[in-house]
Amino acid sequence: xxxxxxxxxxxxxxxxxxxxxxxxxxxxxxxxxxxxxxxxxxxxxxxxxxxxxxxxxxxxxxxxxxxxxxxxxxxxxxxxxxxxxxxxxxxxxxxxxxxxxxxxxxxxxxxxxxxxxxxxxxxxxxxxxxxxxxxxxxxxxxxxxxxxxxxxxxxxxxxxxxxxxxxxxxxxxxxxxxxxxxxxxxxxxxxxxxxxxxxxxxxxxxxxxxxxxxxxxxxxxxxxxxxxxxxxxxxxxxxxxxxxxxxxxxxxxxxxxxxxx
Numbered sequence: 001x002x003x004x005x006x007x008x009x010x011x012x013x014x015x016x017x018x019x020x021x022x023x024x025x026x027x028x029x030x031x032x033x034x035x036x037x038x039x040x041x042x043x044x045x046x047x048x049x050x051x052x053x054x055x056x057x058x059x060x061x062x063x064x065x066x067x068x069x070x071x072x073x074x075x076x077x078x079x080x081x082x083x084x085x086x087x088x089x090x091x092x093x094x095x096x097x098x099x100x101x102x103x104x105x106x107x108x109x110x111x112x113x114x115x116x117x118x119x120x121x122x123x124x125x126x127x128x129x130x131x132x133x134x135x136x137x138x139x140x141x142x143x144x145x146x147x148x149x150x151x152x153x154x155x156x157x158x159x160x161x162x163x164x165x166x167x168x169x170x171x172x173x174x175x176x177x178x179x180x181x182x183x184x185x186x187x188x189x190x191x192x193x194x195x196x197x198x199x200x201x202x203x204x205x206x207x208x209x210x211x212x213x214x215x216x217x218x219x220x221x222x223x224x225x226x227x228x229x230x231x232x233x234x235x236x237x238x239x240x241x242x243x244x245x246x247x248x249x250x251x252x253x254x255x256x257x258x259x260x261x
Contacts, residue, residue, distance in 0.1 A: 004032065006031075006032035006052050007080065012053070017031060019103070020108070034057055034058045035057075038052060048115075049078065055196075061080075065077065077127075097114055149201055153166060166202075170216050170237060174194045177191065179197060194211070207251050209233060209242070209247050213242065215241055229245075
């Protein structure tokens with residue numbers, strides 16, 4: 001099976017390629033760093049399978065699929081995704097496979113095996129129809145800009161994993177390769193970065209106020225002026241959150257406020 005992998009994170013791309021090299025039936029024929037490269041490779045290399053990261057700059061994995069045309073060589077598709085449960089349901093209904101990061105080798109191997117079976121059982125036109133149906137299902141849950149955003153994040157508790165609605169999060173704070181989710185008196189540490197979550201969360205709900213902070217707009221109670229033209233946000237819990245100089249204008253716009261004179 002000839003495979004193309006697309007992911008804008010070099011580490012994730014390398015790990016995926018290394019894992020695929022351990023599957024005897026797989027030949028990796030191309031690695032793309034963004035959606036534009038992925039679409040070009042699909043058209044030129046005509047792979048049997050493409051593993052697409054959904055969140056890529058320039059052109060997302062979903063946009064790649066939207067730009068395929070009936071009559072072209074349509075590969076089997078496996079999406080690499082961190083989408084929440086509602087989006088996962090859309091994948092399951094439309095018979096298109098997905099992998100949740102971080103991807104275990106066993107799950108990847110099973111996904112490739114399923115793709116091999118689907119490739120033999122379906123025509124290119126059937127694959128095209130199912131991919132278009134997936135796009136429609138995901139767009140039904142999209143934001144006003146057409147982008148699908150996270151509605152829930154997984155957090156770890158003593159008894160196991162639990163879904164946390166993103167609207168309950170008041171503040172997301174950077175902690176190295178992790179972020180702290182502030183929910184009332186609780187904090188939940190999950191792997192990820194503020195930058196990655198900024199792209200996954202609805203900008204109508206969260207604003208980047210600082211390189212280290214994402215703030216829930218609905219939880220902002222006030223804005224405090226500080227010396228040197230700096231400012232900070234006051235949340236409804238009383239917590240103060242710094243606003244970085246380069247984020248000031250976008251933060252004020254997000255909370256529908258104007259600079260004081």
